[in-house]
Structures are given as structure tokens and as C-alpha cells.
Amino acid sequence: MPDLSQSQLKRLTAIHGWSAVILGLLLYAVIVTGAVAVFAEEIGRWSAGTVRTLPAMEGPVDARIRALAEQVAPEHREDVSAWNAEGGDMHVFFHTHKLNPETGFDEDFGTIFRVGPDGETIERHDGFVWQDPRNYDVSALRHFLVDLHVQLYLPSPWGLILTGILGLMMMAAVVSGLLMHRHIIRDLFVAERPGKRLVSARDRHVLAASWGLPFAFVLAFTGSFFSLASTVGFPLVAAVAFGGDQEAMGKTLFEPPVPEDARRVPQANLDRLMADSAGRAGPPTFVSVAHYGRADSRVEIWHDPSAGGLSYVTNVYEGTSGAYLGRRATVGTEPSLGGTLYGLMYPLHFGHFAGILSKVVWGALGVSMAFVVLSGFRIWLQRRAQTPAWIRFGRAVEVTAYGLPFAMIASAWGFFLTRPAADPFFWTPLSFVAGAAVAIWLGTRTPDQARLGRLFRRLLGAGCLGLPALRLATGGMDWAEALIHGQTDVLSMDLTLLVAGACLWLWPPQGFARRRITLEPAE
Amino acid sequence: MSLIGVIACTGASLAALAALAATDPKRRRAFRLPALAAAPDRRLLWTAALAPGALAAFAGGGGGLLLWFGASAVGGWGLAALSPERTERLAQRVANAQARLSLPRPASRPTASALERRVATLEAELTALRRDLHAAEEETARRRPETEPHVLRTGRVA
Numbered sequence: 001m002p003d004l005s006q007s008q009l010k011r012l013t014a015i016h017g018w019s020a021v022i023l024g025l026l027l028y029a030v031i032v033t034g035a036v037a038v039f040a041e042e043i044g045r046w047s048a049g050t051v052r053t054l055p056a057m058e059g060p061v062d063a064r065i066r067a068l069a070e071q072v073a074p075e076h077r078e079d080v081s082a083w084n085a086e087g088g089d090m091h092v093f094f095h096t097h098k099l100n101p102e103t104g105f106d107e108d109f110g111t112i113f114r115v116g117p118d119g120e121t122i123e124r125h126d127g128f129v130w131q132d133p134r135n136y137d138v139s140a141l142r143h144f145l146v147d148l149h150v151q152l153y154l155p156s157p158w159g160l161i162l163t164g165i166l167g168l169m170m171m172a173a174v175v176s177g178l179l180m181h182r183h184i185i186r187d188l189f190v191a192e193r194p195g196k197r198l199v200s201a202r203d204r205h206v207l208a209a210s211w212g213l214p215f216a217f218v219l220a221f222t223g224s225f226f227s228l229a230s231t232v233g234f235p236l237v238a239a240v241a242f243g244g245d246q247e248a249m250g251k252t253l254f255e256p257p258v259p260e261d262a263r264r265v266p267q268a269n270l271d272r273l274m275a276d277s278a279g280r281a282g283p284p285t286f287v288s289v290a291h292y293g294r295a296d297s298r299v300e301i302w303h304d305p306s307a308g309g310l311s312y313v314t315n316v317y318e319g320t321s322g323a324y325l326g327r328r329a330t331v332g333t334e335p336s337l338g339g340t341l342y343g344l345m346y347p348l349h350f351g352h353f354a355g356i357l358s359k360v361v362w363g364a365l366g367v368s369m370a371f372v373v374l375s376g377f378r379i380w381l382q383r384r385a386q387t388p389a390w391i392r393f394g395r396a397v398e399v400t401a402y403g404l405p406f407a408m409i410a411s412a413w414g415f416f417l418t419r420p421a422a423d424p425f426f427w428t429p430l431s432f433v434a435g436a437a438v439a440i441w442l443g444t445r446t447p448d449q450a451r452l453g454r455l456f457r458r459l460l461g462a463g464c465l466g467l468p469a470l471r472l473a474t475g476g477m478d479w480a481e482a483l484i485h486g487q488t489d490v491l492s493m494d495l496t497l498l499v500a501g502a503c504l505w506l507w508p509p510q511g512f513a514r515r516r517i518t519l520e521p522a523e
Numbered sequence: 524m525s526l527i528g529v530i531a532c533t534g535a536s537l538a539a540l541a542a543l544a545a546t547d548p549k550r551r552r553a554f555r556l557p558a559l560a561a562a563p564d565r566r567l568l569w570t571a572a573l574a575p576g577a578l579a580a581f582a583g584g585g586g587g588l589l590l591w592f593g594a595s596a597v598g599g600w601g602l603a604a605l606s607p608e609r610t611e612r613l614a615q616r617v618a619n620a621q622a623r624l625s626l627p628r629p630a631s632r633p634t635a636s637a638l639e640r641r642v643a644t645l646e647a648e649l650t651a652l653r654r655d656l657h658a659a660e661e662e663t664a665r666r667r668p669e670t671e672p673h674v675l676r677t678g679r680v681a
Contacts, residue, residue, distance in 0.1 A: 188599075189547035191606040193554070194644060195651035204604075211600035215593065308584025351593075353586040357526060361593040368600055 009180060016176040019169050020376055021393075025400050026152065027166045028373045032404055033149035034223070035366025038351055038359050044142035046493040047415060049476040050087030056117070057084050057284050062270040064119050068092055069292065076110040080289040086138045088117030093129065093136075094292075097247065100128050106247055112136060133425060140424035141415040144432065145408065150227075153429060157231040164231065167224025174217045177209055184210050198382050205375035212368045219365070222349035256316070256333045261295035268322035270299065276324065277301040281313040295320060300328060305353045311343035374401055398449055402456035403439030409463035410435025416467070416474045457504045464501030468494040528582030532575035533594045539572035540599045554607050555643040608644050 004012065020027075036043070061082060069077055076094040085091050095110025107128050112135055114123040125135040137143045144153070151159025178184070188210055192203045209216070225233075238249040251257075267289070274284050286302035297319025305311055314328040329335050330343040347353040351362025377397045384390035414431020415424045439456070446452040471494070472478060482490040544550065546563050572595075579591035605613070 186549055189544040189550045189603045190553050191550065191604050193651075194606070194608070194648045195655070197651060197655065207603055208600055211596050211603065215596060305586060308586050310585045310589065347586070347589075354526065354529075354583070354590050357530075358586070358590050358593070361590060361597060364597040365593060368597060 012176045012180050016173055017380055023166060023169050024373055027170055028370060029404055030163055030166050031366055031370045035363050037146050037149040038363045040142050040146050042489045044086055044139040045489040047139045047141045048086035055084045056088055056090030060271055064115055065092055068113055072111045077292045080292045083286045085114055090115045140428045141412055144411055144428045160227045160231045164224045164227030167220045170220035181206055201379045201382050205379055208368050209372045212365060215365045216369055218348050222345045225345055253331055258296050258298055263295040264293055265295045265320045267293050268320055273299055273317045273322055274301055277315040281306055305347055310347040310353050399439055399443035403436055406439050406460050407432045407435035412467055416470045420474050457507050461501045461505030464497045467497050525582040529579045529587040529590050532579040533591050535575045536572050536595045537598045539568055541602050543568045544602050555647040
């Protein structure tokens with residue numbers, strides 16, 4: 001570590017602390033929702049509650065796509081994509097690209113189907129389908145929680161820009177924290193010292209931050225990349241190198257060039273191609289056909305990272321002859337270091353490279369980072385415990401710390417309560433707002449912080465304990481059916497909620513206010 | 524990927540990290556624990572903690588290595604965050620549970636050592652409390668003229 005002077009150290013401390021005070025609560029929200037969003041797939045299956053004996057992409061696909069192709073306008077057959085929905089359902093999207101007058105951008109325009117396990121059409125939507133999540137997502141709860149993490153439920157692109165800035169801020173906090181703390185290895189095993197002193201708060205913060213340091217940097221970097229690439233990075237590249245034409249940039253970066261040939265020819269059997277691709281890289285998760293039914297058609301079949309691998313695998317086939325053309329480079333036409341790094345962004349951020357085990361680890365890393373944010377606030381507030389304004393800010397921290405998870409649980413209650421008869425895509429976010437409003441109201445009405453903490457934990461505990469029962473009462477899959485069909489997501493989510501609820505209910509009371517306030521300086 | 528292999532590697536690393544935590548000199552000083560008569564070779568323990576990473580990479584490729592690293596970081600934090608006092612309480616609870624279940628106990632720890640540690644922890648807390656009290660009294664005496672009304676209003680000890 002570089003040897004910093006006292007004034008440099010003071011400046012770094014100010015940057016580290018003030019940046020956290022200004023944006024730390026929003027960062028906490030992104031981290032907590034991220035720790036939950038890691039389990040988005042599981043939450044989707046748990047909340048949708050439909051039986052999946054076999055993912056749709058592992059069954060017959062070709063005949064269904066051929067039958068659906070007859071039902072759409074010919075111009076919508078330019079591109080076709082298909083992917084797994086919940087249960088045994090499959091989404092199939094026929095589309096072209098068109099200027100959306102509402103947004104001013106070229107967007108996908110076409111027809112999306114949700115097809116059941118027996119090939120029956122369950123839903124059909126036409127137009128700019130990505131504008132309404134009802135068109136492509138079955139679980140309003142999953143959609144809301146992911147959206148909250150990705151863009152804090154703000155309109156695009158502002159939400160993405162904000163989360164991108166929060167990612168950059170988190171990186172700055174990691175670097176400044178590393179520079180400020182010069183004895184990181186020496187303090188790696190020093191637990192919180194007794195006495196509830198300022199140094200005890202510092203021990204807690206430093207310990208959690210030190211162990212999670214590399215992951216905090218990686219998650220912040222990849223998160224800000226995902227947020228800022230589409231809103232700032234790619235438009236900038238398009239403006240500089242492609243005269244502002246983002247479609248041309250996309251084709252250059254992500255679509256290998258194919259000579260134009262518009263002759264109509266029979267499409268190769270997709271089931272055969274998918275079976276071949278599965279033999280090379282495991283079960284397919286997504287299939288995309290460019291120029292469906294034309295001589296220049298190309299088929300891309302996507303797979304999750306293979307055993308021991310980290311990046312997605314995409315196999316490319318000629319659409320008419322079905323000849324295997326090889327693995328597609330992540331960026332450009334040839335494998336490259338940039339392409340590899342770009343491909344690594346996904347597993348490093350989502351943590352889905354080794355199934356549920358890696359997701360659990362990534363979720364735990366998220367929890368540890370949320371702990372770092374809150375423990376950092378505690379140091380800051382303990383140093384300013386005599387100032388009324390900071391006492392009020394401490395109250396805001398306590399309300400946010402408990403209120404956010406409480407509002408998330410409230411959104412799940414709203415989802416399940418409205419699922420049978422109302423529109424959960426409307427009520428789920430509204431329930432979150434209601435939960436947040438209740439948390440703020442409780443925060444203003446309960447002056448004793450220890451009592452407030454106890455109250456929040458009881459409410460959270462009750463909310464978690466009641467969710468499995470509510471899910472069952474509103475038509476969710478019961479445990480016996482889940483076990484018979486091997487739907488372990490349902491059982492494990494319910495058990496997790498019950499255990500978490502019981503722990504929160506029984507957790508011994510210990511809030512911010514019970515911490516002794518002393519004037520001892522940090523070591 | 525051999526998940527069992529990666530889990531075993533993580534377990535081995537955590538065991539080494541637990542040994543590192545138990546013998547860490549600064550941790551022992553901070554909690555007023557008696558210095559170890561024969562300090563173990565910490566380089567050897569660090570090697571034992573990190574070497575399974577190479578095995579995890581061998582067993583599970585890049586995914587295995589990343590999984591091992593993430594799990595070891597989270598587990599390492601959990602181990603380090605447990606204070607000696609809490610560890611002692613945890614061990615006591617496990618022993619009590621075993622006694623209730625009439626399971627054979629592991630070789631019992633010398634009670635004197637547990638008592639000594641408890642006394643040392645309490646002494647540390649007492650010293651800290653005395654220091655707090657002294658500092659707070661000094662601060663109160665120094666600031667009394669301008670802070671008195673505020674202290675009375677908030678009811679907090681300055």
C-alpha cells in the first residue's frame with residue numbers, strides 16, 4: 001500500500017464517507033435487491049407455481065415453430081427466437097425491426113406467443129412487445145424484483161444510468177477503503193472487539209469489507225458495465241465509429257456477416273440442430289433463427305456455461321442445410337481477449353455458473369456487502385451521535401435497512417393476493433410502495449430505535465412466515481405435488497422463508513440505539 | 524465440474540482459515556487471550572488455506588475456482604467474525620446438546636482454560652468501560668458550558 005500523508009488520508013476518508021452518505025442508501029437498495037435477484041429464476045418458478053416435467057427447449061420445438069410461422073405476417077418472420085417460459089411453456093417471438101415512434105429508436109416489432117407443453121397457444125401479443133412485461137414474463141414478482149435491482153424501477157435510461165453511477169461509486173469506495181486501511185492482512189481475523197465502542201463498529205466494517213473486497217470490486221465493475229454499456233458505451237461507439245447507426249454497430253459486433261440471399265428455401269429441422277448442439281454443450285436454453293425460411297438463414301443455439309466453464313456457449317448452424325459452422329465468438333467474428341472478458345461479465349455478475357450452489361454463494365456475498373454498507377453508516381453516525389441532524393439521518397438509515405426488505409416482502413404479498421383475480425403487474429409494485437410507506441410511517445411514529453428495530457424484525461418475520469401459506473391459499477403448488485414432480489424450487493423457497501421468518505421473530509432485540517455512544521477515536 | 528471436489532476443497536480451506544483465526548496474534552491480543560506457547564507456522568497455514576484453490580480449479584475448471592474463492596471468502600468472514608467468546612459459547616452449546624442426546628463427548632477441554640479466557644474477556648471489557656467512562660467524564664467537563672442544554676434535551680450521555 002502506498003504510504004499516504006495525513007492530509008491525503010483525511011481527504012480519502014472524506015471521499016469514502018461523504019460518497020457513502022450521499023448515495024449509500026441507494027447503493028444499499030441495489031445490493032439488497034441484487035442479492036435477491038440472483039435467485040430470479042427460482043423466484044419465477046416458485047411464484048408462477050406451474051409444473052415443469054421437462055423444459056420446453058428440451059422437447060420438440062420445430063413443429064411448433066413451423067405451425068406458428070403460418071399464423072404471423074410474412075415480414076415478422078425475419079427473425080425468430082424461442083426460449084423456456086415457466087413450467088413446460090415456451091415463448092416464441094417472430095419479429096422484424098421498426099422505428100418505434102414513442103421512443104424514437106429502432107425496436108423489435110412482431111408477434112410473441114406463449115405455447116403450452118402440448119403445443120397449444122396460451123397467449124399471443126402483437127406490436128412492440130418489449131414495452132409491456134405482461135407480454136413476455138409470467139411472474140410479475142420476479143419481473144419487479146429484477147427491475148428494481150437493474151434500474152431501481154425508474155424509467156429507462158435514467159434508472160440504468162443511476163445504477164451505473166452507483167456501481168462506479170462502489171468501486172471508488174473499494175479502492176479508497178483499500179488505500180485507507182493499510183493493515184488489511186494483519187486485521188483479517190480481528191473480530192468485533194467487546195465494549196460496543198467506536199473501534200468495535202470499525203472492526204465489523206473492516207472485517208466484512210476485507211473479506212469481500214475482490215468480489216465487491218468485480219460485482220461493482222460488472223454491474224456498472226451492464227448499466228452503462230447500453231446507455232452510454234454502445235451509443236458512444238456507434239456515434240464515433242458508425243455515424244450513429246446502432247444497428248450497423250450491433251451487426252458488426254455481434255452478427256458475423258452473411259451474404260444476402262432472399263430465396264425462399266425449406267428451413268432445416270430445428271430439433272435435429274438442437275439435439276446436435278445439446279450433444280456439444282448440454283441442454284439448450286435459447287434458439288434464434290435469422291432470416292427464417294430464406295437461403296441465407298442462420299441458426300444460433302445458446303447454452304448455459306458447461307461444467308467447469310464460465311461463459312455462455314453459442315453454436316451456429318446454417319439454417320437451410322443444418323451444417324455446423326462452429327462456436328460463435330462473444331464479440332466480433334474471431335475469438336479475442338475482449339470477447340472473453342465480455343463473456344465473463346455475465347457469470348461474474350450473475351453467479352449462475354455452477355447452478356444453485358454458486359447462486360447461494362453470490363447471494364451470501366451480496367448480504368455481506370449490504371452489511372458493509374450498514375456497518376459503514378454505523379461508524380459515521382457513531383462519530384456524530386451528538387448532532388440532531390445526524391441522529392435523524394441515523395433514523396433514515398434504520399428505516400431503510402429494515403424497510404427495504406419489508407417492502408420487498410410486501411410486494412410478494414401483493415403479488416400473491418392479486419394473482420387469482422387482479423393484475424399482479426400493477427399491484428406488485430404498488431404493494432412495494434405501500435410497504436415502504438408503512439415502514440416510513442412506523443419510523444416516524446416510533447421514537448425509541450430499539451423498539452423500532454424489534455417491531456421491524458417482528459413484521460419481517462411475520463411477513464416471511466405467512467408467505468408460504470398465502471402462496472398455497474392463492475392456488476400455488478402444494479409440497480406433495482412439488483415433491484412428486486421434483487419441483488425443488490417450491491419447497492426450498494418455502495423452507496427458506498419459514499426459517500428466515502422464525503429467526504427474525506426470535507432474534508434478540510438489539511438496535512442502533514442500544515449501542516453505547518462514546519467519544520473514543522478510531523485506532 | 525466435480526461439485527463434491529470443490530466443496531471438499533472449500534472445507535479444507537475453511538479448516539485452515541479457522542486455524543489461522545484461532546492462532547492469529549493480533550486477534551489474541553485484542554481479546555486478551557494468552558499468547559500461544561508454540562506458535563504454529565502461519566506461512567504453512569496460509570499455504571494450506573490457498574492450495575485447495577488450485578485443486579478446485581483442477582476439479583471444477585474456472586467455475587470451480589471461482590466457486591471455491593467465493594465460498595471461502597464468505598466462510599472466512601463468518602469464521603473471523605465469531606469472537607473467541609462466541610466460539611466458546613457455541614462449543615458449550617454443542618457440548619450441552621451432545622450431553623442431552625447422550626452422545627459421547629469429544630475430549631473435554633480443560634475448564635481452567637475456558638475460565639481464564641472468560642476472565643480475560645471480562646477484564647478487557649471492564650478496562651474498555653473504565654476508559655469510556657473516564658473519556659466521557661473528561662469530555663463532559665470540557666464541554667459542559669455549551670453542551671449542557673443539548674444533553675438535557677436529548678437525554679444522551681456525552
